[in-house]
Amino acid sequence: MSIDIHTMRNIGISAHIDSGKTTLSERILFYCRKIHTIHEVRGKDGMGATMDSMDLERERGITIQSAATNVTWKGHPINLIDTPGHVDFTIEVERSLRVLDGAILVLCAVAGVQSQSITVDRQLKRYHVPRLAFINKCDRTGANPFKVKAQLQEKLGLNPAFVTLPIGLEDKLEGVVDLVLMRAVYFDGPSGEDIRYAEIPAHLKDDAARYREELVEAAAMFSDELAEAYLEGEYSNELLIAAIRKGCIAEKLVPVFVGSAYKNKGVQLLLDGVASYLPDPTEVHNFALNLDEGEKEVELVPDPAAKPVALGFKLEDGQYGQLTYVRIYQGELKKGDELLNTRSRKRFKIGRLVRMHSDSMEDIPEGYCGDIVALFGIECASGDTFCHPDLNYAMTSMFIPEPVISLAIEPKDKKSSDQMGKALNRFSKEDPTFQTYVDPESNQTIIKGMGELHLEVYVERMRREYKCDVEVGRPQVAYREAITQRAEFNYTHKKQTGGSGQYGRVAGYMEPLETENYEFVDMVKGGAIPIEYIPSCNKGFKAALQKGSLIGFPIVNVRCVVNDGQSHSVDSSDIAFQLAAIGAFREAYEKAKPAILEPIMKVSVEGPNEFQGNIFASLNQRRGIITSSTEDGTFCRVEAEVPLAEMFGYSTVIRSLTQGKAEFTMEFLKYGRVPTSISDQLKKDYLEKRKKDAQR
Amino acid sequence: MLKEEFISKSPVRVLEKSIEGGLGKGNFGVIASRKGIGKTSVLVQVALDRLIQGQKVIHVSFNAHTSYIISWYENIFDEIARRRNLEDLGELKDQLVRNRVIMNFTQEGVSVEQITRSLKAMIIEGGFDAKTVIVDGFDFSRGTVERFQKVRAFLAEMGLEAWYSCTLSGEEPLCDKNNVPILLRELLPLISVLIVMEPARDYIHFKVVKDHEILNPRDLNLKLDTKSLLIAEN
Numbered sequence: 001m002s003i004d005i006h007t008m009r010n011i012g013i014s015a016h017i018d019s020g021k022t023t024l025s026e027r028i029l030f031y032c033r034k035i036h037t038i039h040e041v042r043g044k045d046g047m048g049a050t051m052d053s054m055d056l057e058r059e060r061g062i063t064i065q066s067a068a069t070n071v072t073w074k075g076h077p078i079n080l081i082d083t084p085g086h087v088d089f090t091i092e093v094e095r096s097l098r099v100l101d102g103a104i105l106v107l108c109a110v111a112g113v114q115s116q117s118i119t120v121d122r123q124l125k126r127y128h129v130p131r132l133a134f135i136n137k138c139d140r141t142g143a144n145p146f147k148v149k150a151q152l153q154e155k156l157g158l159n160p161a162f163v164t165l166p167i168g169l170e171d172k173l174e175g176v177v178d179l180v181l182m183r184a185v186y187f188d189g190p191s192g193e194d195i196r197y198a199e200i201p202a203h204l205k206d207d208a209a210r211y212r213e214e215l216v217e218a219a220a221m222f223s224d225e226l227a228e229a230y231l232e233g234e235y236s237n238e239l240l241i242a243a244i245r246k247g248c249i250a251e252k253l254v255p256v257f258v259g260s261a262y263k264n265k266g267v268q269l270l271l272d273g274v275a276s277y278l279p280d281p282t283e284v285h286n287f288a289l290n291l292d293e294g295e296k297e298v299e300l301v302p303d304p305a306a307k308p309v310a311l312g313f314k315l316e317d318g319q320y321g322q323l324t325y326v327r328i329y330q331g332e333l334k335k336g337d338e339l340l341n342t343r344s345r346k347r348f349k350i351g352r353l354v355r356m357h358s359d360s361m362e363d364i365p366e367g368y369c370g371d372i373v374a375l376f377g378i379e380c381a382s383g384d385t386f387c388h389p390d391l392n393y394a395m396t397s398m399f400i401p402e403p404v405i406s407l408a409i410e411p412k413d414k415k416s417s418d419q420m421g422k423a424l425n426r427f428s429k430e431d432p433t434f435q436t437y438v439d440p441e442s443n444q445t446i447i448k449g450m451g452e453l454h455l456e457v458y459v460e461r462m463r464r465e466y467k468c469d470v471e472v473g474r475p476q477v478a479y480r481e482a483i484t485q486r487a488e489f490n491y492t493h494k495k496q497t498g499g500s501g502q503y504g505r506v507a508g509y510m511e512p513l514e515t516e517n518y519e520f521v522d523m524v525k526g527g528a529i530p531i532e533y534i535p536s537c538n539k540g541f542k543a544a545l546q547k548g549s550l551i552g553f554p555i556v557n558v559r560c561v562v563n564d565g566q567s568h569s570v571d572s573s574d575i576a577f578q579l580a581a582i583g584a585f586r587e588a589y590e591k592a593k594p595a596i597l598e599p600i601m602k603v604s605v606e607g608p609n610e611f612q613g614n615i616f617a618s619l620n621q622r623r624g625i626i627t628s629s630t631e632d633g634t635f636c637r638v639e640a641e642v643p644l645a646e647m648f649g650y651s652t653v654i655r656s657l658t659q660g661k662a663e664f665t666m667e668f669l670k671y672g673r674v675p676t677s678i679s680d681q682l683k684k685d686y687l688e689k690r691k692k693d694a695q696r
Numbered sequence: 697m698l699k700e701e702f703i704s705k706s707p708v709r710v711l712e713k714s715i716e717g718g719l720g721k722g723n724f725g726v727i728a729s730r731k732g733i734g735k736t737s738v739l740v741q742v743a744l745d746r747l748i749q750g751q752k753v754i755h756v757s758f759n760a761h762t763s764y765i766i767s768w769y770e771n772i773f774d775e776i777a778r779r780r781n782l783e784d785l786g787e788l789k790d791q792l793v794r795n796r797v798i799m800n801f802t803q804e805g806v807s808v809e810q811i812t813r814s815l816k817a818m819i820i821e822g823g824f825d826a827k828t829v830i831v832d833g834f835d836f837s838r839g840t841v842e843r844f845q846k847v848r849a850f851l852a853e854m855g856l857e858a859w860y861s862c863t864l865s866g867e868e869p870l871c872d873k874n875n876v877p878i879l880l881r882e883l884l885p886l887i888s889v890l891i892v893m894e895p896a897r898d899y900i901h902f903k904v905v906k907d908h909e910i911l912n913p914r915d916l917n918l919k920l921d922t923k924s925l926l927i928a929e930n
Contacts, residue, residue: 627797
């Protein structure tokens with residue numbers, strides 16, 4: 001059996017925490033007959049929602065990992081990728097977005113467009129993912145989908161148009177009006193599965209006509225045919241649907257659906273929208289880099305007969321070994337086919353192919369072009385590309401931010417220590433923003449990541465999934481050191497007492513660089529330093545950069561220029577010049593007035609107006625610079641630049657300051673200079689630590 | 697050019713000198729003109745002058761996009777920096793960001809109480825001891841005497857001075873025989889300094905209509921360059 005690729009949809013559900021994403025996913029699975037009963041997120045029935053496959057997520061009521069699941073709606077196979085909502089896990093979100101062809105942006109009808117919706121929308125824009133908007137929770141007190149639609153325009157700069165309208169709001173929400181087919185839709189039965197069509201209620205007829213008009217006018221921008229027919233007053237619904245689809249795929253129109261997943265209202269129409277308006281895999285352009293031709297970009301053809309190219313976007317450790325979720329961009333994957341992992345250069349045979357439904361799976365003989373499936377027992381890392389052995393493609397490398405925070409961890413017992421290695425190995429494969437290494441000085445295991453919560457979740461996962469208890473140290477900010485002015489060096493490394501001697505002189509200067517981390521410039525004339533020892537100087541400087549003398553953190557933004565030197569015909573060597581360069585660097589570093597830099601985060605706090613003062617105060621106390629505050633009725637959003645070092649525990653603080661009504665997101669912004677009082681303290685701490693280490 | 701020299705040579709000094717040394721605490725001034733003449737640019741230059749002096753400024757706006765306002769500041773600062781050859785740009789820019797906060801009120805018909813409450817929260821809880829408030833885009837057709845009495849009381853209480861922009865629209869004449877915009881006639885006793893910007897042949901003319909106690913004092917020796925939108929001396 002083969003599936004028509006034009007019926008296929010790969011979609012994600014992107015949303016703010018608590019806007020009801022998981023509930024919506026559950027309803028979708030239910031209406032597509034993948035599950036037989038509905039569980040709520042913080043399940044009162046103890047089961048929890050099906051899409052949150054990890055206990056931890058269940059406990060926190062948030063979704064961390066993206067599980068892919070396949071459903072069918074009216075003849076359309078839909079792969080549903082559950083994208084995580086918290087900003088600390090952006091790499092997960094972004095990797096999921098990569099493999100999507102379309103998305104549903106879920107918004108809360110009460111809270112509207114919040115800071116996280118903005119982050120998520122920015123990510124969708126970056127990966128050019130066409131989207132539908134679903135304004136959820138129309139049954140809640142204070143629900144105002146019209147305000148939310150206006151915010152889509154104002155805050156996100158989208159061009160939204162209602163495709164459905166609510167019949168009643170808050171506790172009077174009865175159903176929705178379908179503005180395309182111009183009829184009322186009610187959702188009967190215990191779980192809203194019995195759809196009943198009726199005439200639009202009299203009191204809504206004017207509104208429906210007005211919004212229908214708006215929709216047609218918006219859609220007519222994308223279809224001359226519709227525009228002409230509209231002017232003549234005669235047009236078919238097929239023409240309208242085709243025009244909306246065109247605008248949506250071009251990312252110039254966002255069809256807006258309303259409803260309440262919890263109250264089982266409006267979800268089926270949203271699914272119809274997925275089928276009608278979101279693109280199939282052939283309508284999306286995907287590119288790979290040809291590694292044989294200097295990473296030249298090649299467009300992939302969604303043709304089943306082409307040689308296969310697939311991206312492993314997600315790993316999961318299951319009962320039966322490692323499961324790798326792949327998106328097939330070109331060709332087909334069949335059991336027994338040979339594939340090449342272009343990163344590891346390893347070839348492997350496809351053993352078992354499965355289609356996933358959260359916690360259960362179905363064996364399949366082949367994976368189709370455009371589809372998302374899972375492979376068993378493949379040795380790989382997340383983000384690897386798998387190709388036909390004749391090809392040598394890599395899917396474009398994704399932007400991976402540098403970790404900004406680190407934590408020392410120590411296993412509590414012998415058993416934990418065995419398990420810890422396994423766990424860390426797995427996590428760093430799954431998530432490129434999670435890194436781990438052993439500090440050679442303290443012999444401690446260090447984990448690095450994008451935020452406090454990010455690391456907390458991994459520590460928790462070690463405990464649960466690997467039964468590995470660890471002692472956690474204090475979070476450590478990834479400081480940097482940088483020079484602030486130019487300084488000269490002229491250093492001679494000389495060791496000529498017995499045995500083979502060492503001799504090298506290196507002269508030049510160092511100066512601050514604006515953006516790049518390090519630059520080496522060779523301006524030596526007349527062979528003062530023999531050409532074979534120039535790379536040795538570069539190596540020496542690089543070694544010196546690893547650890548600054550202020551607080552032992554790496555040095556950034558420095559240009560080292562060598563313009564003179566001296567060698568000895570017998571005693572000069574690679575190592576002699578490396579040591580000379582290290583000596584030269586240390587000599588000049590002190591004179592170049594080094595300073596400590598710290599990561600500054602862009603923080604956005606959102607909450608009810610009444611807590612504005614508390615929010616301002618909390619940011620002010622954290623050395624934050626408030627850059628703006630925006631008030632919109634009863635809500636305010638405050639944007640600030642705050643040093644990461646001051647943000648530890650902020651989630652708890654902000655919760656208690658605002659009765660849990662405010663929340664925040666943060667992302668790395670830049671490195672900024674640490675104020676003198678704090679840098680003095682850091683230097684003092686570093687000196688003490690070194691003293692202690694020396695005594696040991 | 698050094699920062700100090702820049703401050704002393706700023707055209708904003710000329711503006712201040714001609715209006716009795718500035719607005720003064722508890723007072724507010726209004727810059728009025730038709731749309732698109734350059735009011736925002738003038739307000740941003742007044743703000744930048746304060747910021748470069750190291751004073752803190754709150755910019756109140758009724759526009760949802762803070763990025764739009766920030767780019768006004770950046771563009772005008774870059775233009776001034778380029779023309780005056782300013783030194784230590786990086787540090788100056790940091791200082792600008794540190795000392796400026798943008799407060800946006802996007803709700804229609806936001807009350808004076810709500811705005812003053814938020815400003816107060818920023819100054820006290822937020823520890824942002826501003827001296828100047830810039831208010832751009834306020835709709836003066838909603839500006840009652842009662843509202844601006846409250847504004848003056850608040851400015852006096854917090855030791856602030858404020859500059860407003862006021863958009864004039866409709867048919868000529870916009871101003872009465874004393875050059876006072878008809879829209880602002882009722883508020884005139886509360887306004888300390890009133891400047892009307894009028895397009896001349898190839899520049900924009902600043903006409904001081906009210907300077908504290910004096911109506912229509914001698915002409916200001918300032919104009920706005922229509923290309924760069926910078927304030928310049930005649």
